[in-house]
Amino acid sequence: GAVVSQHPSRVICKSGTSVKIECRSLDFQATTMFWYRQFPKQSLMLMATSNEGSKATYEQGVEKDKFLINHASLTLSTLTVTSAHPEDSSFYICSASKGSNEQFFGPGTRLTVL
Amino acid sequence: DAKTTQPPSMDCAEGRAANLPCNHSTISGNEYVYWYRQIHSQGPQYIIHGLKNNETNEMASLIITEDRKSSTLILPHATLRDTAVYYCIVRVARDDKIIFGKGTRLHILP
Numbered sequence: 001g002a003v004v005s006q007h008p009s010r011v012i013c014k015s016g017t018s019v020k021i022e023c024r025s026l027d028f029q030a031t032t033m034f035w036y037r038q039f040p041k042q043s044l045m046l047m048a049t050s051n052e053g054s055k056a057t058y059e060q061g062v063e064k065d066k067f068l069i070n071h072a073s074l075t076l077s078t079l080t081v082t083s084a085h086p087e088d089s090s091f092y093i094c095s096a097s098k099g100s101n102e103q104f105f106g107p108g109t110r111l112t113v114l
Numbered sequence: 115d116a117k118t119t120q121p122p123s124m125d126c127a128e129g130r131a132a133n134l135p136c137n138h139s140t141i142s143g144n145e146y147v148y149w150y151r152q153i154h155s156q157g158p159q160y161i162i163h164g165l166k167n168n169e170t171n172e173m174a175s176l177i178i179t180e181d182r183k184s185s186t187l188i189l190p191h192a193t194l195r196d197t198a199v200y201y202c203i204v205r206v207a208r209d210d211k212i213i214f215g216k217g218t219r220l221h222i223l224p
Contacts, residue, residue, distance in 0.1 A: 004157075034212070043201070044158065044214040093157050095212075103212060105150075105157035 002028050004096050006106035013084055014114055021079045021109045023094030029074035030096035034103065035067075038091040050077050084113045117141065118202045123219040132189040134218050136202030139183045144206050147178060149187045151198040152217070158201065161187065197222045 003026040013019050023033055032051050036044040048069050050056040056069035068080040077096075081088050089112050095103040119137040126132040138147065148163040162169055162176045164185075169176040175188040189196055201217040 006157075036214075043199075043216050044152075046211065046213060049211060091155070095157070102160065105159070107157050108155065110155070 002096070002098065002102075002104040004030075004094065004104045004106040006092075006094055006109050008109060009107065010110045010112075012112045012114065015085050016083055018080055018082045019084055019111060021081075021092055021094075021111075023077045023079070023096070023106055025075045025096040025098070025104070028096075028098045030077075031074070031099045032097045033071055033077040034095045034097075035069060035077075035079050036093045036095070038093060038108075044093060047079075081111065084111070086113045089113045117145075117204045117213075118215050120200070120202055120215065120218045122216065123221065125221045125223055126189075126192045127223050128194060129191055132192040132196065132220060132222070134187040134189075134200050134202075134220065135184065136187070137184045138202070138204045141182050141204050142206075145204045146206070147176065147182075147185050148203040148205060148212075149174070149176065150201045150203065150212075150214075151196075152201070153195075153198045158214075161200075192220075192222045194222050194224060196220065 005024045007022045035047045038044045046059050047062045048056045048058045050069045050071040052071050052074050058064045071077040091108050093108045095105040097103050146163050146165050149161040150158040152158045162174050164176045178185045199217040199219050
């Protein structure tokens with residue numbers, strides 16, 4: 001099967017710092033990667049869609065200057081939360097698509113901003 | 115916005131079949147029905163999908179009504195490991211974007 005990894009699985013940072021989360025497709029080339037955010041007891045909310053080599057498409061209400069997405073290769077996308085604040089504490093999940101209509105999800109990264 | 119309606123929670127006894135309903139009355143002819151589940155603090159896991167015919171795989175069965183306005187996911191012999199939030203999603207095959215609704219929290223009772 002298709003495997004997607006995320007690193008780190010957990011991160012704790014101080015308010016005002018930036019945090020980078022990596023999403024990798026381990027055994028396939030991902031034409032498109034997606035980033036989701038999930039607050040406790042809520043559903044996943046799509047933040048943005050990224051295609052390799054092009055700018056990410058952000059969903060309405062998601063600040064592109066705060067959540068920087070880079071999709072430099074067909075197997076790696078990164079999400080950087082800039083100047084993180086406690087309200088950014090959440091579970092961040094990526095998924096990757098290899099051109100079919102199938103998406104494979106990563107295990108998630110739990111961000112805690114103190 | 116999600117195009118599906120699901121009950122917020124359900125209970126099922128271990129070893130019994132779990133039947134999870136989903137309403138998608140505004141589904142279009144080119145939209146598939148997908149089911150994912152999310153075990154606590156993990157990423158979502160694909161279960162099954164279908165267009166209009168019933169589908170079965172090693173995890174579950176998907177029953178879609180003839181008018182396609184609703185569907186039921188069936189876990190034939192539920193185990194404690196099936197405790198999760200189950201999401202029913204409709205989307206166009208070529209549209210990669212997945213919009214999650216609130217899902218159904220399934221509790222498997224020992």
